[in-house]
Amino acid sequence: MIKVGVGFSEEKDQIAAAKEAVRHARMGIAGEKISLAMVFSTIDFAHTSLLKTLSVYMEGVPLIGCSGAAVISKKGIYKHGLIVMLFSLPAEVYFNVASVKDIKAKTPQAAGEELGEKLLYGFQNVRRDVGIILSDGLMEESSNLVYGLQDKLGKSFPIVGGCASDNLAFKKTYVYSNEEMMSDAACGIVLGGKLNFGIGVKHGWKPLGKPRRITRSTGNVVYEIDGVAAANIYEEYLASDAQQLRKELKRISILYPLGVYLPGEEEYLLRNLVSIQEDGSLVLLGNVPQDSLTRLMIGTKESCLEATKQAIEEVNRGLFGRKINFVLVFDSISRYILLGRQAEKELNIIRESLNPDAEIIGVYTYGEQAPLMAINYQGRTYSHNQTVTVLGVAG
Amino acid sequence: MEQLINLLGIASVITIFILSIVIILKMGKINELKALVESLKRSLDEMDEQAKLIVRTDMELNKTQEELDKKVTGLYALQRLSRTISTTLEEGQIFRMVEPIYLEELGFEKTCAFLWNNKEQRFALQLNIGYVEDELKSIKSFADSNKETFLDLIRNEKTISSISIPKDTLLREQFTGVFKVTDFVVSPILPKEGNKGFLFVGTQNTDITLTEGDEELITIFSNQIGQALENARLFEKTWLSQQELEKKVEERTHALQFALNEVKTISRRKTDFISAVSHELRTPLTSIKGYASILLAGKLGDLPDDVRSRLDKINRHSDELTHLVNDLLDISRIESGKVTMKMGPADLRKILEGVSDLLSVQLKERQIDFSSDLPEDASMVYADTSQISRVFINLISNAMKFTPPDGKISIRSFKLGNDAQVDVTDTGCGIPEEAQEAIFEEFYRVDNAVNQQVKGTGLGLSLVKHIIEAHKGKIWVRSRPNQGSTFSFTLPLLK
Numbered sequence: 076m077i078k079v080g081v082g083f084s085e086e087k088d089q090i091a092a093a094k095e096a097v098r099h100a101r102m103g104i105a106g107e108k109i110s111l112a113m114v115f116s117t118i119d120f121a122h123t124s125l126l127k128t129l130s131v132y133m134e135g136v137p138l139i140g141c142s143g144a145a146v147i148s149k150k151g152i153y154k155h156g157l158i159v160m161l162f163s164l165p166a167e168v169y170f171n172v173a174s175v176k177d178i179k180a181k182t183p184q185a186a187g188e189e190l191g192e193k194l195l196y197g198f199q200n201v202r203r204d205v206g207i208i209l210s211d212g213l214m215e216e217s218s219n220l221v222y223g224l225q226d227k228l229g230k231s232f233p234i235v236g237g238c239a240s241d242n243l244a245f246k247k248t249y250v251y252s253n254e255e256m257m258s259d260a261a262c263g264i265v266l267g268g269k270l271n272f273g274i275g276v277k278h279g280w281k282p283l284g285k286p287r288r289i290t291r292s293t294g295n296v297v298y299e300i301d302g303v304a305a306a307n308i309y310e311e312y313l314a315s316d317a318q319q320l321r322k323e324l325k326r327i328s329i330l331y332p333l334g335v336y337l338p339g340e341e342e343y344l345l346r347n348l349v350s351i352q353e354d355g356s357l358v359l360l361g362n363v364p365q366d367s368l369t370r371l372m373i374g375t376k377e378s379c380l381e382a383t384k385q386a387i388e389e390v391n392r393g394l395f396g397r398k399i400n401f402v403l404v405f406d407s408i409s410r411y412i413l414l415g416r417q418a419e420k421e422l423n424i425i426r427e428s429l430n431p432d433a434e435i436i437g438v439y440t441y442g443e444q445a446p447l448m449a450i451n452y453q454g455r456t457y458s459h460n461q462t463v464t465v466l467g468v469a470g
Numbered sequence: 471m472e473q474l475i476n477l478l479g480i481a482s483v484i485t486i487f488i489l490s491i492v493i494i495l496k497m498g499k500i501n502e503l504k505a506l507v508e509s510l511k512r513s514l515d516e517m518d519e520q521a522k523l524i525v526r527t528d529m530e531l532n533k534t535q536e537e538l539d540k541k542v543t544g545l546y547a548l549q550r551l552s553r554t555i556s557t558t559l560e561e562g563q564i565f566r567m568v569e570p571i572y573l574e575e576l577g578f579e580k581t582c583a584f585l586w587n588n589k590e591q592r593f594a595l596q597l598n599i600g601y602v603e604d605e606l607k608s609i610k611s612f613a614d615s616n617k618e619t620f621l622d623l624i625r626n627e628k629t630i631s632s633i634s635i636p637k638d639t640l641l642r643e644q645f646t647g648v649f650k651v652t653d654f655v656v657s658p659i660l661p662k663e664g665n666k667g668f669l670f671v672g673t674q675n676t677d678i679t680l681t682e683g684d685e686e687l688i689t690i691f692s693n694q695i696g697q698a699l700e701n702a703r704l705f706e707k708t709w710l711s712q713q714e715l716e717k718k719v720e721e722r723t724h725a726l727q728f729a730l731n732e733v734k735t736i737s738r739r740k741t742d743f744i745s746a747v748s749h750e751l752r753t754p755l756t757s758i759k760g761y762a763s764i765l766l767a768g769k770l771g772d773l774p775d776d777v778r779s780r781l782d783k784i785n786r787h788s789d790e791l792t793h794l795v796n797d798l799l800d801i802s803r804i805e806s807g808k809v810t811m812k813m814g815p816a817d818l819r820k821i822l823e824g825v826s827d828l829l830s831v832q833l834k835e836r837q838i839d840f841s842s843d844l845p846e847d848a849s850m851v852y853a854d855t856s857q858i859s860r861v862f863i864n865l866i867s868n869a870m871k872f873t874p875p876d877g878k879i880s881i882r883s884f885k886l887g888n889d890a891q892v893d894v895t896d897t898g899c900g901i902p903e904e905a906q907e908a909i910f911e912e913f914y915r916v917d918n919a920v921n922q923q924v925k926g927t928g929l930g931l932s933l934v935k936h937i938i939e940a941h942k943g944k945i946w947v948r949s950r951p952n953q954g955s956t957f958s959f960t961l962p963l964l965k
Contacts, residue, residue, distance in 0.1 A: 244675075283521045284525075285521075311522065314522070326532070330532055415535065416542065416543070
């Protein structure tokens with residue numbers, strides 16, 4: 076039986092916060108041996124002294140984590156805070172923790188391969204169950220990092236994860252690996268042996284208007300849609316020129332992302348706008364295959380919250396009715412912005428769908444990774460935007 | 471053969487005809503389908519147009535919602551902030567209460583506040599969130615070198631912001647450059663008294679569009695600070711003047727204490743003097759009275775009548791003098807604390823019985839109706855029995871003295887909290903109001919007909935007062951001339 080304990084602190088001083096959070100988390104596992112720690116903190120806590128203190132207080136157990144615009148615990152959503160989850164894993168559950176640095180220099184694909192290889196270490200004769208990855212949230216080609224990982228871990232190996240975020244300044248995000256705090260990096264964990272889990276990923280955005288075809292694209296850049304400059308789609312729908320669009324890019328990107336039609340999937344794959352280039356091409360957060368059908372997407376608070384319900388149902392389907400012990404939530408920052416003052420409602424939905432003693436830990440992200448469920452995709456993991464991605468673990 | 475060819479020809483003609491008809495029919499179908507596709511395409515385009523309208527409306531709605539959310543969050547933050555600073559009564563603490571979290575909820579990440587120091591003719595920094603030392607230095611020098619701009623804001627009670635200052639003006643550029651922000655609000659801090667100043671808030675976040683609502687919120691915020699400063703200053707002023715008052719009271723108390731000690735010393739000396747003089751008087755008085763008695767008894771031979779009558783006078787005056795000296799001695803003893811009251815349970819009814827026995831002959835002689843009503847619950851007191859009987863004797867004798875024949879003297883007691891109050895009421899000539907306090911002083915005698923005839927020492931009531939006070943009781947008189955007097959005193963009830 077996996078035991079987890081969650082601790083939280085709002086102390087302004089990083090060292091005091093680390094102490095308090097670890098102390099509370101230890102209470103949750105009631106003196107069991109700590110095997111692993113997961114840490115999410117808002118950007119104001121991102122400091123090496125935090126990780127040093129955590130390491131000292133947890134006797135150097137393996138740690139992964141990242142920074143976020145806000146962190147999620149069972150008790151609430153915090154714009155300033157540190158959250159620590161301690162795991163006490165039984166002998167039959169195996170895990171391996173690894174990280175990779177200098178992704179830009181190495182290219183995301185190569186970095187993904189390197190991380191995959193490191194994660195595989197020690198897993199020769201053991202069943203691998205699921206991977207969790209955390210990556211720098213300002214990396215545009217996070218899809219390629221996933222491709223690299225899949226080249227080593229297997230195309231259908233389920234991976235969930237999130238891209239670290241900052242306080243919406245989009246300046247610097249961090250991933251935490253043991254005592255190191257890194258940008259331009261990723262870290263991950265592979266769990267194996269005997270682990271029951273379910274994954275849910277949903278966003279709730281609905282397609283709007285005429286279907287269009289992506290006629291020219293490479294990687295995460297779309298040049299042409301229906302044979303004309305890609306930016307046209309936004310100019311047309313919002314009745315404004317590229318310059319005006321650029322001014323409101325963040326809002327537009329969150330409210331009206333592009334949706335890529337995935338045959339067989341319930342929902343479209345969402346892609347946020349990163350920028351509108353001078354030539355009218357759109358740079359997206361995540362790759363888009365050429366020739367796929369695309370539509371402008373629209374979401375409401377209701378559809379957004381409905382998606383959260385569905386994501387949890389999906390998790391439960393994956394667990395075949397087993398009781399959830401804890402959930403890990405990677406929640407897109409877009410949802411936080413869209414929901415505004417109703418953000419806590421999303422947490423309520425998650426909380427109410429779980430057993431009262433199940434733990435919740437989560438972070439707001441600039442992108443999520445999760446497998447697609449339809450048969451066509453063979454459980455292959457994709458990079459998502461705007462979703463709530465939930466990993467539920469039972470027993 | 472030819473027939474066959476003809477037949478084939480006919481057949482082919484028929485076939486061609488049939489095919490033509492089929493083709494014509496198909497063409498119709500195709501055209502129909504084409505029309506259908508066209509109409510579908512048209513409705514799709516129409517729907518797309520609708521979608522565009524939906525997106526634009528949704529965008530507007532979202533913007534409004536965002537604005538509303540921001541305002542609600544801002545108002546909420548402002549409310550909490552106001553509560554915090556309005557309960558702060560120390561000027562220096564007020565600015566420290568402004569925490570980054572409130573600022574963030576108001577939609578800004580940088581702030582600083584200055585108060586104008588009139589003496590030094592410069593702005594003094596009070597608050598800083600989001601600036602490092604070097605940035606603050608340039609902000610300070612900017613504030614001082616543009617002091618007229620800021621002092622104008624204070625004078626005109628005007629808020630300015632990146633909405634009201636047009637782009638591309640020097641002032642706007644200076645603000646955004648020096649304060650390192652894209653949008654900002656500057657609002658004056660205006661306490662009614664003392665140093666005024668200004669509050670600056672700003673943000674670098676280009677996603678935020680500053681609105682007039684923000685400007686209003688910040689104006690309210692700076693007003694709140696002004697109000698809080700005013701309160702704090704008022705409080706300090708009040709506190710200081712109270713301190714001063716307390717100091718004065720203390721000084722005055724000290725002076726009074728000193729004077730009181732002086733008075734006490736003098737009074738003690740007086741008592742000592744009286745006591746000494748009385749003692750010295752008693753010895754010769756005893757001899758005078760002794761010799762007079764011997765002479766009167768005729769032990770030294772018969773005396774002529776006129777000598778005897780003179781001797782009688784000497785004897786009577788010596789008696790009066792002895793009485794006076796004894797009263798004086800008693801008073802001085804009680805005053806100096808040399809006589810301690812022999813406190814114990816005392817029954818007022820018994821005491822009064824003894825006293826009325828003693829005075830019954832005189833009461834009868836003067837035809838005065840004497841009555842008493844001492845109920846059981848106001849009878850048992852904690853007192854010195856012999857001293858209290860002196861009190862009764864004095865008060866009743868006094869009453870008799872001033873009550874004409876056929877008058878009335880009544881004594882009544884009742885319970886008053888933990889005390890028993892005793893009223894001695896007569897139907898005598900009464901005491902003028904101006905004399906009512908003085909009668910308890912030593913040697914004071916009311917100037918009236920009775921006193922001119924009846925002799926008295928002027929020490930009786932003074933002695934009574936001393937005794938009652940030695941019992942921690944109070945004594946007072948209520949009287950109206952020609953309507954009688956009521957002397958009242960209190961004694962502690964036996965618990």
